[in-house]
Structures are given as structure tokens and as C-alpha cells.
Amino acid sequence: MNDDLAALGARIDHTNELLERMLAEVAKTPSTHAIFVDAGYLYAAAGRLVAGTEDRRAFDLDAEGLIDALIDRARQVFADSRLLRVYWYDGARRRIHTAEQQSIAELPDVKVRLGNLNANNQQKGVDSLIRGDLESLARHRAISDAALLGGDEDLVSAVEAAQGYGARVHLWGIEAPEGRNQAEPLLWEVDSQRTLDLEFFKPYVSRRTAAAYDAAARPTRDDVRFVGAQIAAKWLVSRGRETLVELLPGHPYLPGSVDQDLLVEAEGLLQYSLRGQADLRRALRDGFWEHLQAQF
Numbered sequence: 484m485n486d487d488l489a490a491l492g493a494r495i496d497h498t499n500e501l502l503e504r505m506l507a508e509v510a511k512t513p514s515t516h517a518i519f520v521d522a523g524y525l526y527a528a529a530g531r532l533v534a535g536t537e538d539r540r541a542f543d544l545d546a547e548g549l550i551d552a553l554i555d556r557a558r559q560v561f562a563d564s565r566l567l568r569v570y571w572y573d574g575a576r577r578r579i580h581t582a583e584q585q586s587i588a589e590l591p592d593v594k595v596r597l598g599n600l601n602a603n604n605q606q607k608g609v610d611s612l613i614r615g616d617l618e619s620l621a622r623h624r625a626i627s628d629a630a631l632l633g634g635d636e637d638l639v640s641a642v643e644a645a646q647g648y649g650a651r652v653h654l655w656g657i658e659a660p661e662g663r664n665q666a667e668p669l670l671w672e673v674d675s676q677r678t679l680d681l682e683f684f685k686p687y688v689s690r691r692t693a694a695a696y697d698a699a700a701r702p703t704r705d706d707v708r709f710v711g712a713q714i715a716a717k718w719l720v721s722r723g724r725e726t727l728v729e730l731l732p733g734h735p736y737l738p739g740s741v742d743q744d745l746l747v748e749a750e751g752l753l754q755y756s757l758r759g760q761a762d763l764r765r766a767l768r769d770g771f772w773e774h775l776q777a778q779f
Contacts, residue, residue: 513564513565514561514628515566515625515626516557516627516628516629517566517567517568517569517620517625517628518553518557519629519630520571520633521632521638524664525632527664529657529684529687529688532681532688533685540691542690543688543689543691544688545687546583546687547587548687550569550590553569553630553632561628567620567626568593568594569592570593571587571596572613573596573597573606573609574598574607575597575599576600576740577740578598578599580595581748596616610635610637610638617629617631618644618645621646621647624649628652629650629651629653630653630655631652631654631655632655632656634665635669642673652673654670654677655676656677656678657684658678691754701755701763702763704763705766706753707749707766708770708773710752710753710770711766711772711774712771712773713752714745715727715774719775719778724779731776731779735772737768745768746767
């Protein structure tokens with residue numbers, strides 16, 4: 484009997500020793516945080532706050548500088564924690580990176596995740612990407628804290644999923660000139676809230692000058708035709724020949740989503756709006772088709 488009690492006592496002592504070692508290791512392990520950015524919310528809210536518009540074409544955003552500022556702010560908030568990475572969620576046609584999204588993806592400690600962009604330029608699937616990452620990282624104890632820059636009510640389920648695995652979710656918002664730009668149910672669910680103000684965003688958002696779209700700077704048809712060919716050459720490399728060869732049977736018409744992509748990219752290169760400029764739109768498509776047909 485005494486031997487059994489002695490053996491039981493030894494096992495208990497051994498178990499306690501293992502627990503103490505485990506707790507000591509946990510104590511030495513630094514906390515980890517990650518930043519989750521809903522780019523759709525960011526562009527709309529920051530554009531409205533600084534430039535007075537939600538139209539991405541009307542202002543420039545220094546994404547690299549802004550991401551550094553977000554990392555620095557998180558370093559202040561989570562003083563005893565290390566950064567895992569920044570997750571940047573945005574929409575793109577057929578989930579193909581734009582040049583801007585590609586440059587963001589190349590930044591250190593940044594992971595770009597793309598949902599779809601529909602014909603009305605609305606993001607689809609971004610909220611589910613955020614939920615999947617938040618839940619997975621929390622479940623695997625990869626993060627202890629998540630800074631979420633967003634405002635959509637659909638993010639509530641993402642917050643609940645992460646919290647269910649023990650992670651704390653901190654909602655970061657952007658100052659709204661009027662009213663509120665974050666859903667109340669989302670505000671209710673998070674562990675803390677913080678608002679980034681005008682002074683925070685001013686260095687990183689700048690409205691494009693009116694001269695960029697001034698009629699006096701109207702490009703020639705040859706200029707626009709050249710840009711169309713330039714975009715076709717770029718797309719052949721980035722999107723693949725197989726994707727673009729599928730367009731050939733539809734000549735001279737382009738699918739609506741492709742035509743919209745072509746228009747937006749051309750306007751960015753030209754720094755000139757082609758809306759309502761039927762002759763220039765035709766020149767753009769002509770240049771695009773001429774280069775494409777020359778390759779096949």
C-alpha cells in the first residue's frame with residue numbers, strides 16, 4: 484500500500500515538474516500579432532477623409548508608407564509582441580494582381596490576398612478570406628492579437644471565429660467626416676476599438692491634380708493606340724497567352740470585364756480620363772487588338 488502511494492506521489496511530482504517546464508517555456512515565448520487590412524474599406528474611407536472622394540482613380544495612396552505606419556502603430560499598441568505579417572485583402576478581376584497590388588505583394592512582411600471584383604467594381608469573397616486567415620492563425624496559436632482594419636458587418640463571423648480560439652481582435656477604423664463608416668455589430672464584437680485620424684493618413688493620400696484629366700492635355704489617337712498595344716504586351720506576360728488567345732474569336736469586341744480593365748489601366752498610364760471619349764476608346768481597343776493579333 485505504501486509502495487503504491489509512493490509511486491503515485493512520484494508520478495504526481497513528475498507531472499507537476501512537466502507542467503512547470505511547460506509554463507516556463509510559454510512565459511518565454513513572445514506574443515505575436517498580425518494586421519489584417521480590408522483594402523476596399525481603406526481606400527474608400529481614407530479617400531473620403533483626405534481627398535474627399537472614394538474613387539480610387541482620383542487620388543494616389545502610398546501603400547508602402549502607409550503599411551510601415553500601420554506596423555509602427557501596432558508596435559506601439561502591442562509593445563511586448565512581435566509582428567507575424569500584414570495581410571492585405573483586395574479585389575481584382577479574375578483574381579489577377581494589378582501593377583499596384585503586385586508592388587504591395589513584393590513588400591517585406593506583407594501577404595496580398597485577392598477576392599474577385601465584379602462588373603460594378605464590388606469586392607466579392609474578401610470577407611471569407613479574412614475569416615479563413617483569422618480563424619486558421621488563431622486555431623494554430625500563430626497569433627495572440629489581431630489588428631483588423633475594416634468596417635463591414637460580414638466581418639463579425641471572422642471576429643467570433645478568432646475569439647473562439649483565444650485570440651483577441653482589435654478593430655481599427657478610419658475617421659469618418661460624417662456619421663460612422665463601421666458597422667455597429669462589428670464594433671460590439673471586438674475586444675477593443677481605435678480610430679486612425681486625418682493626421683495619420685495625410686502623408687499617404689494625395690488627390691490627383693485636375694490637370695491630369697484636363698481637356699487641354701487630351702492625348703492623340705496615336706498616343707492612346709500605343710498605350711493599348713503596351714497594355715496588350717504587358718497582359719501577355721502577366722495573364723498568359725492562353726488567356727488572351729481566347730479573346731481573338733470575339734474581335735473587334737472585348738468582354739465587358741476585360742474592356743473595363745483595359746480602360747482603367749490606360750487611364751492610369753495616360754493620367755487622362757477616357758470616359759465619354761468614344762474616339763479615344765476605339766483607338767485604345769485598336770492598339771490592343773493590333774498587338775494581340777500580331778502575336779498569333
